[in-house]
Amino acid sequence: MSFDVIKGQQRIKERLGSMLTGDLPQSFLITGDKGCGKHLLAEELAGGILCESPTKNGRCGKCPCCIYFDAGTNPDIKRIEADKDRKNIRVEDLRREIISDIMIAPHVSHAKVYIINSDKLNIEGQNLLLKSLEEPVKGVYFILLSSEENILPTVMSRVVPVKMGNYSADDIIEILKEKGGKDLSDGRAAFLAEFSSGIPGKALELQNDSEFVEIRDEMIKILLDMPHLDLTDIMYDRYPVFEKNKDSIKEMLLLLLWTLGDLAALYSAKTPDQLENVKLKNADMKGLLVDFCRRHRNITLKNIGMAADAVTEFSRGLTVNVSFESACCSMLLKIHKEFAG
Numbered sequence: 001m002s003f004d005v006i007k008g009q010q011r012i013k014e015r016l017g018s019m020l021t022g023d024l025p026q027s028f029l030i031t032g033d034k035g036c037g038k039h040l041l042a043e044e045l046a047g048g049i050l051c052e053s054p055t056k057n058g059r060c061g062k063c064p065c066c067i068y069f070d071a072g073t074n075p076d077i078k079r080i081e082a083d084k085d086r087k088n089i090r091v092e093d094l095r096r097e098i099i100s101d102i103m104i105a106p107h108v109s110h111a112k113v114y115i116i117n118s119d120k121l122n123i124e125g126q127n128l129l130l131k132s133l134e135e136p137v138k139g140v141y142f143i144l145l146s147s148e149e150n151i152l153p154t155v156m157s158r159v160v161p162v163k164m165g166n167y168s169a170d171d172i173i174e175i176l177k178e179k180g181g182k183d184l185s186d187g188r189a190a191f192l193a194e195f196s197s198g199i200p201g202k203a204l205e206l207q208n209d210s211e212f213v214e215i216r217d218e219m220i221k222i223l224l225d226m227p228h229l230d231l232t233d234i235m236y237d238r239y240p241v242f243e244k245n246k247d248s249i250k251e252m253l254l255l256l257l258w259t260l261g262d263l264a265a266l267y268s269a270k271t272p273d274q275l276e277n278v279k280l281k282n283a284d285m286k287g288l289l290v291d292f293c294r295r296h297r298n299i300t301l302k303n304i305g306m307a308a309d310a311v312t313e314f315s316r317g318l319t320v321n322v323s324f325e326s327a328c329c330s331m332l333l334k335i336h337k338e339f340a341g
């Protein structure tokens, strides 16, 4: 085990690997969106710092420190979090768990590492840490994690910043399949990778979110059923789906736009070969979408464009104070007009 457990992020792994085997700074700040894997990276970095013979690829996996690490019991890694019911880490906890603890020698390793969730660190807490970051005690390392821009400039200037980037779709697909998604189809994995904008934590969350799966199915169904619906169906059967899931309206509209984009791509294909090779955002729904496209040859690219305009218009209307119900129904009726002719 080593940095290999982290998919992608090649540049960061190489940089940290050369620090572990060369000049090792004592304070790091790992930043990146929520769900991008900061904790995993921090743990591996901590393991590498404590390891007796780290390589460019991280910890060795064989020394006593690594064996403790793999068992999840290396006592020289301390993780500082806020209590569940608190917004911030309490200053007295920081004093006890870090400031008074720093001078105590490590238990099994040659060093100690403090991993601190800095999203939970208020200004007072950050100020308390300043001195320890500025004049670090020998053998004491800090790894701060942050997904918000809440770090004081004085703290920033004392840490080595490590900014995690987004992941490629292939990385996310690999992560999803590894984390219990054995039955996950390539198409579905590709969709989740795309919808999570390269953030593995978000992709994993969506994968297990039955509500999201349901909403997505509904959005695709609403569009594909449009040619057969009448006005009563729209107002009394389909509109309520939007009303019920109002909190997820942004996701719903994005899903509508994605599906319309996929339909536009399919309707643009001129030959069966082209149709076969069209890459869709809803890659796992290709069969259904192709089938729709074959059955409704009367729909044109212009119709699809107008339907997408209706969605965008509703989306824009949400920011001003319009009635949700009338704006949503108006969008649905416009799409209906384009699809049902």
Ligand SMILES: [Zn+2]
Binding pocket: 050, 051, 052, 053, 054, 059, 060, 061, 062, 063, 064, 065, 066
């Ligand atoms: Zn080791």
